[in-house]
Amino acid sequence: MNYRNIAQSILDNVGGAENVKDATHCFTRLRIVVRDSSKTNKAAVEKLEGVLQVVESGGQFQVVLGGKVNKVYDEFLPLVNVAGGEESPITGDKGSIINTILQTISKIFTPVVPAIAAAGLIKGLLSAASRLGWVDSSSSTYIILFAASNIIFYFMPVFLAYTTAKALKCSEIIAMVLGAFLCYPQIDALVQDVSTVSTIFGAPVIKTAFTIGESTRVFSYIESVIPIVLSVLVLSYLEKFLKKVIPDMLQIIMVPGLSLIIMLPVMLSVVGPVGAYFGYGMQWVYNEVMGISPMFGGAVVGGLWGVFVIFGAHRALLPVGLNDVAVTSAVHKCGAGHNTLMCYAGAANFSQAGAALGVMLKTKSKELKQVAGASTISAFLVGITEPAIYGCNLRLKRPMICAVIAGALGGAIMGFGGASNHGFANNGILTIATYYCSDNTLTMFLAYLIGIAVAFFGAAILTYIVGFEDDTDDMLK
Numbered sequence: 134m135n136y137r138n139i140a141q142s143i144l145d146n147v148g149g150a151e152n153v154k155d156a157t158h159c160f161t162r163l164r165i166v167v168r169d170s171s172k173t174n175k176a177a178v179e180k181l182e183g184v185l186q187v188v189e190s191g192g193q194f195q196v197v198l199g200g201k202v203n204k205v206y207d208e209f210l211p212l213v214n215v216a217g218g219e220e221s222p223i224t225g226d227k228g229s230i231i232n233t234i235l236q237t238i239s240k241i242f243t244p245v246v247p248a249i250a251a252a253g254l255i256k257g258l259l260s261a262a263s264r265l266g267w268v269d270s271s272s273s274t275y276i277i278l279f280a281a282s283n284i285i286f287y288f289m290p291v292f293l294a295y296t297t298a299k300a301l302k303c304s305e306i307i308a309m310v311l312g313a314f315l316c317y318p319q320i321d322a323l324v325q326d327v328s329t330v331s332t333i334f335g336a337p338v339i340k341t342a343f344t345i346g347e348s349t350r351v352f353s354y355i356e357s358v359i360p361i362v363l364s365v366l367v368l369s370y371l372e373k374f375l376k377k378v379i380p381d382m383l384q385i386i387m388v389p390g391l392s393l394i395i396m397l398p399v400m401l402s403v404v405g406p407v408g409a410y411f412g413y414g415m416q417w418v419y420n421e422v423m424g425i426s427p428m429f430g431g432a433v434v435g436g437l438w439g440v441f442v443i444f445g446a447h448r449a450l451l452p453v454g455l456n457d458v459a460v461t462s463a464v465h466k467c468g469a470g471h472n473t474l475m476c477y478a479g480a481a482n483f484s485q486a487g488a489a490l491g492v493m494l495k496t497k498s499k500e501l502k503q504v505a506g507a508s509t510i511s512a513f514l515v516g517i518t519e520p521a522i523y524g525c526n527l528r529l530k531r532p533m534i535c536a537v538i539a540g541a542l543g544g545a546i547m548g549f550g551g552a553s554n555h556g557f558a559n560n561g562i563l564t565i566a567t568y569y570c571s572d573n574t575l576t577m578f579l580a581y582l583i584g585i586a587v588a589f590f591g592a593a594i595l596t597y598i599v600g601f602e603d604d605t606d607d608m609l610k
Contacts, residue, residue, distance in 0.1 A: 134183060136201070140208035142181050147194055148172030150213045158206040159243045161519035162188075163196040166236065170194070186523035190444045193236065199520040200511070240300035241362060242451040245292050248285045249455075250515075250564070253554075255282040257566035264569065286458065290315045290354060290361040297362050303369040307389050311368065311396055312361050315354035315405070324401075325351045333398045339406035352409050358456045359415070360408030364400045371395060412456050419453055423473060427548035430473075435480030435544020435588065436537045442481075442522060450474065471553040476568065476581065479516070479560030480543030480588040481536070486512035487589035488536035489521040491596025492529065496603050501525065513589070516561035529602065535595035543588030550580020560585075 144150060147167055155166040167173060173194055175187045183205070185197040198205055259278055262268040268275050285292065294312030298305040314320060323331055324340055331338040342351045354360055375388045423430040441447040457472035486509050493505035508521035526532040554560075554567055569578040 134201070136204045137208040139181055139183055140205050140212055143178055143184075143196055143205070144209065144212050146174040146177045146181075153213045156206070156210060156213055157240060157243070158202050159239070160246070160517050161197055161199050161202055163198055163202055163206055163209065164239070165194040165196070167194055185520060186528070188443065188523075193232075197519055197523045199524075200517070237300050238452065241293065241296045242455065244296045245285065245289075246451070248292070252282045252285045253564050253567050257564045257568075260569060261566035286356050288312075288316055289356050289358060289455070293358065294361050294365055297365040298368070301365060301369040303365065303372045304389065304392070307372075307392050308365045308368060310393065311364055311400060314397070315357070315361060315400075321353055321355055325353055327351055333401055336398045336402040338401045339403075341406065341409065354405065354409075356458070357409065357412065358452060359412040360400070360405040363408040363411075364396065364404045367399060367404055368392060368396055415453060415456050419457065419474075423548075427473075427551065428545045429548070431477045431480070431544035431546070431548025431584075432541040433544070434474060434477035435484070435547070435584075436541030438478045438481035439485050439518060439522060439526075439533070439536055439540060442518060443527065447478075473548075473553050475560060476552050476554040477544040477547055479554075479581070480547060480584050481540040482512055482516040482518050482560040483585040484536040484540035484543060484588040484592040485518040485521040485526060487539060487592030488526045488532040488596045489524070490589075491535070491593040492525045492532050492601070494593070495597050495600060498603060501603075512561070514561045514563055516564075531599050531601040532592075532596045535599055536592045539588045539591035539595060542591060543584040543586075545584075546587055547580050547584035550583070551577045552581035552584060553577065 143163070143165075144153070147153065147165055148169060149172075152168050152172050153165060154168050157164045170189070173189075175189065175194075178184055178196060179187050183198055183201050185199055188195040188197065196205075255278055259268070259275060259282065263270050263275070290312035291309055292312070294308040295305050298308035323329075324338065327340045327342060331340070340352070371392055372388060375391055376384060379387045379391075438447060441450065454472045454474040457474060489505045489508040489512065493502050493509060496502055496505065504524045505521075508524045512518045512521045522533070526536055552568060565582075568581045569575075
């Protein structure tokens with residue numbers, strides 16, 4: 134497979150480099166923002182080798198490539214930069230405000246997902262090894278690996294500062310300094326010392342505490358999500374203003390210097406506390422909704438997560454799960470926050486894997502068997518479902534419906550049993566141990582296992598029984 138030729142063909146069919154406004158990628162999709170959507174040829178791109186499907190959603194031309202996306206993106210980006218230039222003026226369609234917000238959220242949170250998934254895998258393996266007595270939790274090996282699994286969460290403000298600055302096109306280094314400032318031990322101690330009044334340039338440093346269940350937590354910016362995102366948003370506007378009023382010859386020193394001096398009090402007195410309250414407000418709303426009926430909440434997420442994936446809307450829900458982990462991290466013995474969103478999403482992931490398995494077992498097309506088989510493995514092992522969704526389930530329609538039904542049943546079982554994920558791991562068989570840390574009872578873990586089993590085998594059996602309009606190899610060609 135010639136990835137450069139694929140990249141060039143995609144570029145030719147989206148109007149050329151001059152029509153490309155931006156290009157990013159997630160686990161499986163090349164996401165292109167075009168200036169003029171009338172110049173794109175969706176049908177031609179869908180016929181290219183390696184392309185599973187094209188989705189036009191959220192103001193993006195999304196080319197679903199599965200595991201090949203990194204290689205195609207690496208070939209695509211130089212073609213755009215050389216032919217079109219990174220600094221060419223942006224004109225044409227701007228898209229709706231909602232689309233812009235969704236694209237920005239995706240750019241901020243998608244880059245950190247692989248590291249979070251890796252941390253989840255390590256946490257899961259450590260949890261399993263510890264429970265089975267293979268490793269002592271006081272050993273240096275355990276301590277080192279546990280620290281490695283916590284780094285992405287502990288320094289989340291630093292990582293999100295970089296991705297937010299990159300998305301908003303302001304100084305990544307200054308943004309990272311702000312994120313590191315929030316994680317600095319002395320600043321963390323100052324913020325958590327609620328009995329002492331602290332000020333910066335006369336402005337009060339806002340400190341607060343929140344109650345989670347029966348536990349009260351003094352707020353800390355370590356592991357926080359929303360405060361640094363809002364802070365970098367303010368920084369992006371501040372930078373633009375400073376560059377307008379400061380002479381060019383002084384900007385190299387004055388712009389970053391004044392940015393830090395101004396942002397520190399703004400962050401500690403205004404934006405940070407607003408972000409903290411917003412984060413806890415988000416957590417409260419999510420808990421209240423799920424508290425009405427965990428079974429219903431699990432069914433909705435488990436059933437509809439795959440539908441969200443179709444439109445790329447699942448990326449907009451990542452802040453909810455990450456915020457859940459950040460807010461609850463201090464009240465769990467295992468040292469990691471928990472979240473139920475990704476837990477219920479696991480039912481959807483396994484149901485897509487099961488539906489793809491049903492397709493593989495039912496179809497008489499050799500090529501579709503290969504596509505469905507590879508898609509099953511991807512979704513089952515590491516929770517990457519786009520190949521299953523676009524390669525067979527959605528295209529054949531009935532398997533997608535079977536996956537939604539089975540995913541809803543699996544999610545409802547998880548909600549009933551109180552299952553939750555400690556950390557933030559993608560849902561696949563390789564990260565299954567993250568659902569059985571020291572804070573989870575055996576019943577909760579069994580609820581997760583039964584939920585994913587019902588989702589996987591239920592979708593496979595339903596798909597096999599209900600059937601679908603089978604492809605011939607000629608149709609796939």
